[in-house]
Amino acid sequence: MRRIFFLSFLFLCAIGFSQEKKVSYATMISSSSYMKEVEPLVGKKLIPEEPREGEVNPKRTSANKIVPNKGLPKGPDALLLKQKKASNTRISSTPSLVFETNSSTVSPSDPTGAIGPNHYISAKNSAFAIHDRNGNVLVPSTSLTNIFPGESLGDPIVFYDNFADRFVITQFSETPNGFLVAISRGPDPVNDGWFTYRFNTGSFPDYTKFSIWSDGYYVTANKDQGQQMASEVVYVIDREQMLAGVDTAQMIGFPLPGARIGGFYSPASFNATGSTLPPEGDARIIYFQDDDWEGVSQDALKLWTINVDWINPEQSTITEAEELTVSNGNITPFDSTFDGGSFANLPQPGSDGQDIDVLQGAVMFATNYRRFCSYNSVVLNFAIDIDTRQDSDDISAIRWYELRQNGDNQPWSVYQEGTYTSPGGKSAWCGSMAMDIFGNIGMGYTTMGTTNDGANQDSFASIRYTGRLAEDPLGTMTFAEQTIAVGTDVDRTTRNRYGDYAQITVDPSDDQTFWHIAEYFESSGNNARNIVGVFKIAENIANDVGVVSIDAPDDATFTTSEVITVTIKNFGTTTQSNIPISYAVNEGTAVNEIFTGSIASGQTASFTFNTTADLTGGTASLITAETNLVGDVIPENDCASKKVANLLPNDVGVISLVSPNSGGGLTAAESITITIRNYGGSPQSNIPVFYTLDGGASVNEIFTGTIGVGESAQYTFIATADLSEFASYTFQIGTELTTDEDANNDVISRVIEHRLCSPTSDCIRFGDGLSSFELSNVSNRNIECGDGYADFTNMVINLDRSIGVYTLTVQAGFAEGDAERLSLWIDYDDDTVFEDEELIIDNQVIAEENVNQTFLFSLGDEAPLGTHLLRVRAGDTNTNNGADLNEPCGSMQFGTTHDYKVEIGENTNPNADLTVFSQPNKQFLITMSDPNADDILRLSVFTITGKTIVSNLVEKDANSRFTYLLDMSYVSSGIYFVRLGSNKTGKSAKFSVN
Template structure:
């Protein structure tokens, strides 16, 4: 290998890794995370309360930019977007559809404001970072914008999502949290968000779940998050929470988490889960997650849309799976090539007028929401993301919106591309930050943002503005045919937070007519507090006289079915004329239809219940598929005439277990661990005196009896009186079960699950008041500043503290909260005997007072010459002893309300084998064959993370990524320049101009 140190200038280093790999075989993985709601809080109705006002959040809005996808310079699709020409030829094919209503939902002192909102039958609920508001359907405030703390006591971190679950007639509001890391979900108790009260849930996720997006599916609320970058193939980044229980306020609502197997993503990402809208839920399971892959990214060979299938088993969550399913590619002829890379992966992209900083195009995100709708002959989903449509090879200042409609010919069938398009705004403006949905007829509406380019910065269209367009179901495929219409025109640049924008917008469909679109997005006015969230209401569907359909099969429901079951459906008139004598039919499991007549009348926009006179015998099978539809000969859109449902014919006597609630799947357990299970009555009859049991690792079976009464299709938690000894670290295989006398289905009686006893990692609140260690310095290790996540941090792989026997050292610590009365204290342990238990004899500092806030305080200690040499676990723990009942006095694992716990590795050496000296090197570029480069910089005093940039000789960024320092203080970046043009390039690490390195590509 030839070492070349080329042009070491004064600048800081910047690095990017590149390599290629073949697509792996499709993987199936089981759930990697199983838990339940930490709590559910009963929030009383908002009306009449003295509500908490919103307080703008300080510091970073959110860490969305922690890293961009790894870009290989010169690689990927370039040149004109292949779909732009078709769009331009069809733009304005339809007559303009004027907006029907606009109103401002709220204002903001900074961007991104994260606008989100959804329309219900009587209200529009919107939210932004730290606040939410409620309007009536005329846009009039019912409740002025107030703090999210009114729904989530004590928490208003933000990044909210609002959605309306039309299948349950409930609003849902969410936000993320870092005290500890997780997300919060507030479910309205009824249809009225002002008067009905809320159930508020917390779910913990381990690491921080940035950029959470929520979707509705039949078997749960699905959540995607920009979490665990660079390890999302193994760490859970998709979650499903138990929708049915949350709607009831059940404290036992469970959550299951999944990785994305086979994902080829190297930085920020925002995949999407399909979000069901309309009148009919999909069947349980077969839920899809979708994300795009750009061939400019490292490890991606061609542009593609990649889908995963999730099947949740709420009975035995450990058997829930995620699997790679469809991959729709350019080479397969499924999709056209696209370019989603702007400015080498960095986040300042679209020029603002005048001196404004380039604004974020939101690359790496499938825009919210990916809306799914069922029709009689197919299922459909629409999605979009930003693409570079600048014709110039050396510029990417103009954005368009690549959008898709995927279709599925039937439940359980593969998804394919029905149509694709690239939408471009008029007059050369950029279009981005789109949100789209289908109405009941299959027409598509899309709201989006626009901004002028360098060619038209003098026009009124220069500033960020909000627009909409759409297409009718029978328009030419791949085109938005309605001319661009305006919701709001901006008059100023983003002067609140540099280049941040969005981070998203949201378009929802009105549940009243299932035709009108409500879109919320962010724009700016030429004033100080200039970020504005505006709502625009529009409809593109033409008025039709005759269009009716069955929207739901209401009865029968899961039960012990009989030989004479009544079939009841709900019919809706989507048209503009009164309908009478409507032919209606139903069929069972695809059999011969039963035809009858609903006399009516049914007025426009109204629904009616209809029960068939002909009953059905539903006793022979365990499951029945019932399809009902209207058959009006003058119906304009037969695709929306039908609804279907699956109904279970229950056994009378059928009880089983669904989950091991305690102990958790991983923790540090005791010799008297409490065993709690969930029992579920699958049958149609109430049951009492239910025998239950558990055994561990095939040992003795512990049998007891639940003496209460359990109603049909209800669950209950049972705590065994006899606990278990789980003190030893390792895996424990539990078999839990029921043995109901006369049980008619033994398949659900028992489940097996494994729990792991591992080192305790206690979480706590380190953010609200700054409790815990914020800076740590000892010997060769400096860890500062230390951010707050869950309150527990594992630094064992990042830092090794080198200590010698019989040498005095000074431990320097700092806390964000302290007082002279000793409220904040810390303790330190070293696990000298390596048994993963911190014993009293291993305490180095015991309950030492931290007397000053944000001040480095030094504490001396010496290890005696009997201290065991080698690597050991080092734990430091600090907290508010006034609220923590003495912790961390002598308890290394106890729960703390306020504080933090950190683990390090310590290497104890004797005098003859002292620690390695610190080293600092210059920025070094090593050239390898085929234009591969390895860039390194060692600096133990540098920050833990630095951003690396690769520039061409003109100063254009061709790649950008975030680097983390390893345990030796070294930054390393592997850069693939095999696709780049020949020439001179430069790298820079960080923002300082002290080090820069140049290199040649030949």
């Protein structure tokens, strides 16, 4: 019987392991701030989409620090010749279906989409659409606010959870920072409604990617750059709770220990595809490291392992795992750096096309994982520079990998790697790849002609695909390039950004057909178009059947005679009958029987073994099942496995503290709500529960309801808790069932912080509150409403008490008579309480809506120097009876409350010149001070011929100073130029390297 191997000795021979691995525990343990049930879309009056305005998911940060000319390879990419020799000998079939999902006046349009059994959902920027399997529109492109009430900030991700038969749509949130996740309440995204969750992340989680694993949905984010080894940048959210629509779903956050990156980065988590989930735990995060980057000595693929403990989440860990490098022979050198790290890279055809983004620094979405009988596989790709011409980074290719794991919990290694570029010298980038049930790979991507030197084709950005069969020569894409859509124009959105995402998904109906969505440009109508192409790589196979799932038993209190039921599928073209089939428990003796029915091509059938299984030995059992058809062409897809728990009859425990949550406005009589779970094999009722506060007396009560096997329920204590003081409070919560047989899950501890109050209000219905705020050096426009409160304390306003009068400029979305008003405080004594004597602007009228309104104020000579909190509130005082606006922690019915930081100085007059200071060993310190400059400026370093060799974003510090240490130790001597500024204005300086 073939089965997945579990050989522990393989740990000892893992290639690329270092002796000391950094292990970090979870740095964040939290839960969703809300869950909203959203009614079905059918028959609903849908809010139309609105064109996105202002900044577009700006990749919010610097690029990695580049050391010019440091990295390898110095010549041509070593894998490119191998691909060219393959010459794409296999003939691709044309797409079986091509349809446009939506269009936009703005790029990147963030195309994302996924196929389910009966629907295709796509999304862009701040809108989504639903089509049937023939591309017919069921829900036209419409605002994300229809499933995320009041919010359409965008950067969505769509995926189909094949293991639960649900669709998921996400987007990020900026008030407060975090992301939103909507899960369809059934398999029909039009008729079944949605569960919508908000998760807060502290700082902004830019460029999020979502993946499916057995114990959660995994999220990676371009967040807290330079602090990724200490601050959480990877999250796991409780998939099981969200699918069940639990009011508060758990989330755990992790850093990336040992990640040698300093700027923009986009790691990925493995995304489970196929019909069988991996076992819980051993989830992988992967990212590449380029030896062009400061602090990186060699090109590498670096992996981390996450093991989540939902019962004791503080024990959840992330550990450095494999590091697959050039020196240990796992990978071939690559150059992933374009134009010194800037986001303007590939020139478009013609003189009127600006350079567009190659998406450097990103492992492209998604990193798709699939299980086979004797190994697990994952495929990934990213863009690399293959232009060998001097002073040019104009041609990109796709570096792609297949990694394999010889069994669960074993190390990963490189099975094959390749470099793919489009025929005719065109660039290829923005790839997305996946593997079908046979192990064949399909890859969709973007191509574009980049020069007119005779060797390269002159072509606009277009969408193509290629692929390879599992038995083809390793490291090559063997199918001839095929076209989904041909572009007819350059990107005319006046930005240099492109796509941000492309996405390929595998059709669950046959597990063979690929659906790819990407962005290209048309010369008529909305310039940026999102197009779907449907294609298949697999050849017809006559004889191929396999077990796709083990349907029974599920977790239970087992007996010695448990029934084993599986689903068999015919992947081949020939009807099959009398199929040998077997199962084994914990790799023991196989039970062999015959499925005597018939299964037509592409169909499934259920089979129950006559021989039952004894599952009473131990706390869990691994069941493996497979078909053994004589002449089966692809034996690697014949099997499935399932781990089932032998539950104790009586076992209940506590999962989470639902409320209160850390934040503001906690009172002297806070309700305490917990979630209880039945981990045992028998229903339970009349469960004793308790909580303690800061080690005090136990509050004991009874949950009188009934909780079924594997189910959860919430309980709110009658006794409340006093949390009125600003402080940290430690709760111990638990269950005390007298017959409980496992105490390990009975009690958990949680810390709740009463912080600065954050009152919420309605700013959606009539547009009350501030949509724009400008003061001194801070300009915060197009403010999203959210729940009425926003934390903008990452924005520091520079004020000088020697300046007589300041002008505050705001806009509000509502004004009627003298109803809409504004108040502003500065917390001079830093006690997080806004007192009357700290009220700077008092209840002033906002006379016109959506028009700049100005208010004058002075700090005075006695204003305390240093950093303080600033709070501004605006709202309808007629509805709020006037008083609530000037109660800084009071909830308003209609309006907004926003917090900023102010840095108060005196007689500050910094030097605004750009200066380059030479340091030893060809290091250069670049500085500039300017309180009136934007918070983040672009720094670029050029050669004398004009080639960009360094491009980065530099952030202003608290003293209005910009600083950047430039490493030029690998460049040749000569004259260089540096510029620091925005797209329109900036300062330049010349310096020499000797």
